[in-house]
Amino acid sequence: MAIEVNGKSIETDEEGYLVNLADWSEEAAKILAAQDKDASDNPFELTNNHWEVIHFLREYYDEYQIAPAVRVLTKAIGKKLGKEKGNSKYLYELFPYGPAKQACRFAGLPKPTGCI
Amino acid sequence: MADFDVPDFRPYPFVPELKPDAMKGKGPFIAKPVHQEPLGFPGELVDNWEEKAIEKMGDMLKKYRSFRVYLDTCVRCGACTDKCHYFIGTNDPKNMPVARQDLLRSVYRRYFTLAGKFFPKLVGARDLTRDVLDEWYNYYHQCSQCRRCSVFCPYGIDTADISMAAREIMDSIGHGQKYCNEIIAKVFKIGNNLGLPERALRDTLNGLEEDMEDDTGVAVKIPLDEKGVDVLLVTPSADFFAEPHIDGLMGYAKVFHQAGISWTVSSYASEAANFGLFIGSYENMRNISQRIRTAALELGVKRIIFGECGHAWRVAYSYLNTFAGPFDFLDPKYPVPQHICEFTYDLLQKNVLKIDKSANDDMVLTFHDSCNVARATRMGNFPGGQFVIPREVIKAVCNNYVDMPADTIHDQTFCCGGGGGLLTDDLMELRVKGALPRMEALKHVVEEHGVTHMAAICAICKSQFTKIIPYYGFQMDQIVSVHQLVSNAIVLDGGEV
Secondary structure, rough: OEEEOOOEEEEEOOOOOOOOOHHHHHHHHHHHHOOOEEEOOOOOOOOOOHHHHHHHHHHHHHOOOOOOOOOHHHHHHHHHOHHEEEEOHHHHHOOOOOOOOOHHOOOOOOOOOOOO | OOOOOOOOOOOOOOOOOOOOOOOOOOOOOOOHHEEEEEEEHOOOOOHHHHHHHHHHHHHHHHHHHHHHHHHOOOOOOOOOOOHHHHHHHHOHHHHOHHHHHHHHHHHHHHHHHHHHHHHOOOOOOOOOOOHHHHHHHHHHOOOOOOOOHHHHHHOOOHHHHHHHHHHHHHHHHOEEEHHHHHHHHHHHHHOOOOOHHHHHHHHHHHHHHHHHHHHHOOOOOOEEEEOOOOOEEEEEEEHHOOHHHHHHHHHHHHHHHOOOOOOEEEOOOOOOOOOOOOOOHHHHHHHHHHHHHHHHHOOOOEEEEEOOOOOHHHHHHHHHHHHHHHOOOOOOOOOOOHHHHHHHHHHHHHHOEEEEEHHHOOEEEEEEEHEEEEEEEEOOOOOOOHHHHHHHHHHHOOOOOOOOOOOOOOOOOOOOOOOOOOOOOOHHHHHHHOHHHHHHHHHHHHHHHHHOOOOOOHHHHHHHHHHHHHHHHHOHHHEEEHHHHHHEEEOOOOOOO
């Protein structure tokens, strides 16, 4: 599978995750997001709230070569963006399919695997 | 919410009307060479796969007497037919355990029995064709190897063994499942199913220590790679990552802290799960098990304790000594290995832990027996300990506890719907449908007894339930870890009350 970003074809795996992490761009994230549906069944659109999480995930991945645990993510978001955002309810509202898997896909990170 | 029909709750349990081919399909994603090769399997389907598959089956028949017995003894009495959660949830007759096994049994008859060689049609024997292989791949990934059907089999046929054998044969010809094999490869490379490297693990654990200190005022530690301590805790890596697993991990830490027993997690053996079991591969099971031995020796511990993980406890309880023993370097006063529930239960019996049950008064609990714990292991030193001990731990820390109906618990427990290597998004329809019997049992106690939360001691069960429970109208945070309940109620010395 592949997506078209600014005229360039970018490879994704069967689950829609980027094959090469270096292919990621904000434009690619928007296209990856639009493959999912939001709560009203429209193509998923990224708001500032989503971008805050996506950028944090990418920074964390750069540092640790894995996506953060949900708890690490909520804590970091809470510290950075205020307590009202530092909980998993907020993250699940943003990413209904789960902050770990859906947000990682938009952020161009590999899918977390295991018993999760 | 879903592009398939979520099953309706049934007014009372009954044998569903059959829907032939309801779950016909391609099965889960197939493993790529990068997932296959580190496990010692061919990267992709080999050219002469028919021949190789039959050769492999022949080897296994010679090696494992049990395999031949299970293939020979079924009399098709039908006792197993309506015992499978996937059959109940999907109505596909090929998900009757007898029919699912027959997909392999029919091929066995063709190549390994006299009648099948000469009169295949008369005895329901078939050639191994590409269609048969595709059917195997699809339906042997619709069995969670929970062994509920085996409880009802008058011959005691271990149907899970047949699913495992089918997967082993398919792996050996280069036709493995991506989910399981990608994960096993990660264990070999990084040490755990998640692929969580040591630095990330340390960062996560530091964060949890901070949280516990903020909550309780007590510096509860989660030591990593600390040499010379008493206990090595081997726990599923989901305990470092997912909710509500991580709350259970903090529960273990508080129990160790309060009991004053030194312990550590290992970054090398940072996984209790052993997916080698799911793919029926003793070689891979052994290689994963060996990591635990290596870590225990390097860290110089006296005891090994397993965290909340269903099939890990089966591998630990039934196979660890064979694969990674002898454990003569450990303290013989304690079971090798020990389950965290046994450990906590023992401390509770000795009144070592101070408990404030009222901390869990906002909940009415029930307990989901995980299939591998219930039907393949024991805890404590008495029969049925694996049923009694987790419940006694819950009751020691909670005032409100109710069991689900008797035919859905203990050795008759229903699978969560995601066990046996099926906890993958590409099997979501199967996972949701297979959860129906458990969801019905939960709904019963919710309505009749006001149950608010279901506790579990398996990483897969917890992840599966949090994912699928909203399809049935419940909330994901209604699933809790047993040691999360302990964590809520334990009173730490010097802590804030």
